[in-house]
Amino acid sequence: MKAHNKWLTAPLAAGLSAALLSGCGTEQGGSGDSGGGIRVGMSDEILATDPAAGYDPGSWLLFNNVFQSLLAFPKGGAEPQPEAAEKCEFATGSKVYTCTLRDGLTFSNGNKLTSEDVKFSFERALKIADPAGPAPLLSSIDTIETPDEKTVVFRLKVPDATFPSKIASGAGSIVDHRDYPADALRTDGKATGSGPYKLDSFSDTEATFSANPGYKGDAKPKNGAVTLKLYRGDRAALSKAFTDGDIDVAYRGLSAGDIAALENSSTTADKGIEVIQGSSAEVQHLVFNMKDPVAGKLGVRKAIAHLVDREALVENVYKSTATPLYSIVPAGIAGHNTAFYDTYGAPDPAKAKKALRDAGITGKVKLTLWSTPSRYGPSTDQELKAIAEQLNASGLFDADVKSVAYDQYEKDIAAGKYGVYVKGWVPDYPDADNFTGPFFGEGNVLGNHYENRTITGTLLPKTAAAADRAATTDEYGRLQDLVADELPLLPLWQGKQYAVARDDVTGLEWTLDASTVFRFWEIRKG
Numbered sequence: 001m002k003a004h005n006k007w008l009t010a011p012l013a014a015g016l017s018a019a020l021l022s023g024c025g026t027e028q029g030g031s032g033d034s035g036g037g038i039r040v041g042m043s044d045e046i047l048a049t050d051p052a053a054g055y056d057p058g059s060w061l062l063f064n065n066v067f068q069s070l071l072a073f074p075k076g077g078a079e080p081q082p083e084a085a086e087k088c089e090f091a092t093g094s095k096v097y098t099c100t101l102r103d104g105l106t107f108s109n110g111n112k113l114t115s116e117d118v119k120f121s122f123e124r125a126l127k128i129a130d131p132a133g134p135a136p137l138l139s140s141i142d143t144i145e146t147p148d149e150k151t152v153v154f155r156l157k158v159p160d161a162t163f164p165s166k167i168a169s170g171a172g173s174i175v176d177h178r179d180y181p182a183d184a185l186r187t188d189g190k191a192t193g194s195g196p197y198k199l200d201s202f203s204d205t206e207a208t209f210s211a212n213p214g215y216k217g218d219a220k221p222k223n224g225a226v227t228l229k230l231y232r233g234d235r236a237a238l239s240k241a242f243t244d245g246d247i248d249v250a251y252r253g254l255s256a257g258d259i260a261a262l263e264n265s266s267t268t269a270d271k272g273i274e275v276i277q278g279s280s281a282e283v284q285h286l287v288f289n290m291k292d293p294v295a296g297k298l299g300v301r302k303a304i305a306h307l308v309d310r311e312a313l314v315e316n317v318y319k320s321t322a323t324p325l326y327s328i329v330p331a332g333i334a335g336h337n338t339a340f341y342d343t344y345g346a347p348d349p350a351k352a353k354k355a356l357r358d359a360g361i362t363g364k365v366k367l368t369l370w371s372t373p374s375r376y377g378p379s380t381d382q383e384l385k386a387i388a389e390q391l392n393a394s395g396l397f398d399a400d401v402k403s404v405a406y407d408q409y410e411k412d413i414a415a416g417k418y419g420v421y422v423k424g425w426v427p428d429y430p431d432a433d434n435f436t437g438p439f440f441g442e443g444n445v446l447g448n449h450y451e452n453r454t455i456t457g458t459l460l461p462k463t464a465a466a467a468d469r470a471a472t473t474d475e476y477g478r479l480q481d482l483v484a485d486e487l488p489l490l491p492l493w494q495g496k497q498y499a500v501a502r503d504d505v506t507g508l509e510w511t512l513d514a515s516t517v518f519r520f521w522e523i524r525k526g
Contacts, residue, residue: 037225038505038523039246043238043253045230049202050186051173052125053133057252057426057516058230060170065209065226065520067193068217069172070099070118070152071164073515075522078334078430080168083217084113084194094159094467101150106214107176108198115146120177122154122167127183134171136438137428159465165429196221196521205230209520221521222507233374242500248525249508250500251518256379259498260319272503278512280497281330283435284322284376284424286369286387286490290449292419294367299359301487304420305344306352307394308387314493317383322493327480328435330494332514334469335432335476339484340491349394356396367391367399370421372409380422383492413447423489430514432476433464440483450488455479 044061048054051063072083082088088099105113122144129135140160145153156163166172179192191199196219197209207228211221229246231238235253242250262275286308288295295301310324323331326341344351356365371384384401391397404412412418423446427434438445440455459479463472483489497512502525510522 037227038223038248038520038525039227039229040249040251040523041229041231041238041241041247041253042251043231043233043235045204045232046202046207046228047132048185049189049191049199050180051121051134051170051175052128052180053130053185054170055132055134060516061228061518062191062199062207063170063173063193064195064517065197066191066195066199067170067173067175068105068113068195069168069170069174070101071168071172072218073168073430073513073517074218075510075519076513078514080164080429081218083168084118084174088164090161090467094161094163094465095156097154097156097163099152099154101152102216103150104216105194106216107179107192107194108212108214109176109179109192110214111176111178111192113174113176113194114149115152116149117177118152118174119144119146120180120182121174122172124175124180124182125171128185130185134169134428137166137169137171140166158461161465161467161469162429162431162433165431165434169428171428195219197226204232211521219519219521222524223520226520226523248502248505249523251498254498254500255377256317256319256321259321259500262500274501274503274505276499276501276508276512278497278499278509279332279514280495280512280516281333281427281430281435281514282425282495282497282516283325283328283330284422284492284495285328286492287421287423287446287448288488288490289416289419289421290488291416294365295419297359297361298487299355299361300365300367301490302344302355302359303352303365303396304391305340305487305490306348306355307391307396308490308492309347309390310492312390313383313386317379317386318493321498322495325491325494328439328483328489328491329432329476329480330435333430333432333435335473335480337477337480339477339480343481343484347390349396352394352396364398365396367397367420368418369399369401370409370412370418371401371403372406372422373403375406375409376422376424384422416449422492426516427514431469432472436460436476436479437464439489440479446489448488450486452482452486455482 044058046058047056048059068084070085071080074081085099086102090097126135140156142157143155176192180186189202196215198212200208200210209226211224238253241247288301290296314322326338329336369384371381381403388399388401391399459475463475466472499508504526506524507522511519
């Protein structure tokens with residue numbers, strides 16, 4: 001799987017249930033109320049309105065509300081359930097997957113949705129293969145058959161038990177074959193879907209949505225319209241917009257300091273403001289270039305693993321809006337273990353020194369940690385500086401930090417110019433496969449020249465083929481242990497997901513879970 005835009009992080013906590021921090025309470029009233037409009041703000045951009053191109057959190061937020069997929073993740077759940085489909089099932093062996101569509105599906109333009117549209121949507125995404133698109137998630141598809149208007153048969157190249165989760169994500173969005181070119185992206189900024197909302201308008205700074213009266217699925221919109229304000233990385237503007245009353249909900253983009261200040265303030269509730277915390281499987285790693293003359297030495301990487309104090313980073317930099325992460329599979333995702341803590345334990349300068357001396361390294365290790373100022377959240381530069389200080393305090397390292405703009409950052413990583421750099425990951429679907437295959441499979445997204453043939457040749461194919469996901473625990477445990485031993489990366493933290501809202505807004509607890517689906521339809525105002 002190639003690199004893509006899902007590398008993004010600014011603490012968003014895994015666990016599969018959402019909890020409220022400030023007494024928001026459960027939503028009241030009937031599920032059929034179409035209510036007034038909701039104004040939501042976020043600092044992310046929406047980089048695409050065409051599902052064949054978007055692979056970033058902002059675009060997927062749009063896709064998950066405007067388009068239907070055959071399957072969808074239910075609120076608070078990690079097991080995909082039928083959505084546009086009435087049912088889906090594997091034949092023996094996890095290589096043939098058949099879905100039967102619901103009756104009466106239509107697009108927002110009135111056109112009928114049939115199996116032809118499903119086949120067209122997947123084949124189109126694969127054919128266009130946009131560099132910023134979701135085609136890598138669909139790469140296991142060999143052929144698609146449509147024996148009738150309601151039946152779709154996917155024949156896969158290899159057994160892939162995670163295929164249902166992949167097509168339940170934004171990558172599975174179904175478009176109208178009459179409104180989208182088969183071999184090019186749609187460029188008019190419009191979207192034709194069959195989801196619970198219609199896209200009424202779209203610009204760089206705002207997208208407006210209204211409930212789709214023709215929608216047939218399990219979502220029951222609790223509001224009639226949503227206006228999404230886009231602050232394009234300007235977190236101060238997002239915070240001001242909420243303070244000034246221009247938006248009802250601030251989602252994705254408030255700094256750790258903003259969240260902590262609101263949570264800890266005794267006057268927050270008096271001001272009619274509530275902080276809602278949900279679960280997330282968003283993670284951040286320190287990545288090592290295995291061909292780098294310094295970071296490529298296992299002794300150096302082990303020393304770093306013995307020195308990084310995650311607890312201090314989470315408390316001091318992220319104000320406890322994240323939790324320490326000790327493996328590549330986050331807590332709350334089946335298969336998670338604590339391989340890095342089991343291997344390296346708590347920070348220990350003596351063990352770090354021994355790791356260097358055992359590798360024949362006696363002088364201070366000169367090291368640059370590379371950061372990027374906006375892509376991974378407002379505190380990333382500060383975090384890398386804190387890590388450099390931890391390394392230098394041991395007397396074993398002479399570490400500094402350099403920060404570059406994201407576009408240049410990605411080019412330099414691809415060119416192998418960095419020895420140590422930071423990467424964040426927002427999952428496509430809540431399964432251990434999405435935290436292992438993209439990182440350690442063929443053409444992995446890390447760009448760090450790491451390969452382990454036991455992982456690529458045995459563990460990844462075996463886990464991908466296992467229809468019983470609970471039966472993969474041993475293999476995922478072995479994979480995590482191998483990564484901890486060989487140290488191509490060092491997990492740092494796992495985020496928590498937050499929204500800040502007026503106290504007349506309810507239902508947000510059902511939009512913040514490990515599936516990363518922000519469900520417009522669950523939110524009510526008044």
